[in-house]
Amino acid sequence: MELHxxxxxxxxxxDPAMPLLWVLRDLLNMTGTKFGCGVAACGACTVRVDGLAVRSCVVPAATLVGKRIQTIEALGAPGKPHVLQQAWVAEQVPQCGYCQSGMLMAAAALLEKTPKPSDADIDAAMTNICRCGTYQRIRIAIKRAAGMGPGSTGKRRP
Structure with a gap:
């Protein structure tokens, strides 16, 4: 099958029923997307499909033929991190870091849909679980990336 x-x-x-997570990790050696719970509850496996945050551990790969899939590997580039990655570092979001690729992908989907999110927008979109409990830092980093937080330029960069 051909995936984009x-x-x-x-x-x-x-196998058409193989979850996208395992296609990415086992067949394509793209290990930025993490396995967490396997039941779409934690969000460590979040990728973007046609711009929407999707839990890749439960989505059969065959259902994604013809759709645009984005993983953490394409969020930024070496030497040119995405504005969210910059904000994550500035706000010292990660502790253990395991959930962060999924968090970043969910945040990217949020900002694409809602460029200036409220706290309620962030709470509704960021359903990923962080065992380290950095939720307040995540909220601040999302606002920084949206040009709404401390240290922001007021402009969103692509």
Whole structure:
């Protein structure tokens, strides 16, 4: 089957029922997307599909043919991190870091849909679980990335 991952068409020989998470990690060696719970509860496996945050551990790869899939590997570039990645560092969001790729992908989907999110918007969109409990830092970092928080320039960068 052909999947469109990070702007490239990729051929994968996988069982159509195989969850996208395992296609990414096991077949394509893209290990930025993490396995957490396997039941779509924690969000460590979050990727973007056609711009929406999706839990890849429960989505059969075959259902994504023809859709645009973005993983954490394509959120920024070496030497040019995404504005969310910059905000994550500035606000010292990660502690253990395990959930952060999923958090960043969920935050990217939020900002694409809602460029100036309220606290309620952030709470509704960020349903990922962080065992370290950095939720307040995540909220501040999202606002910084949106140009709404301390240290922001007031402008969103692509």
């Amino acid at each position: 991952i990070n702007g490239q068409a990729v051929q994968v020989d996988a």
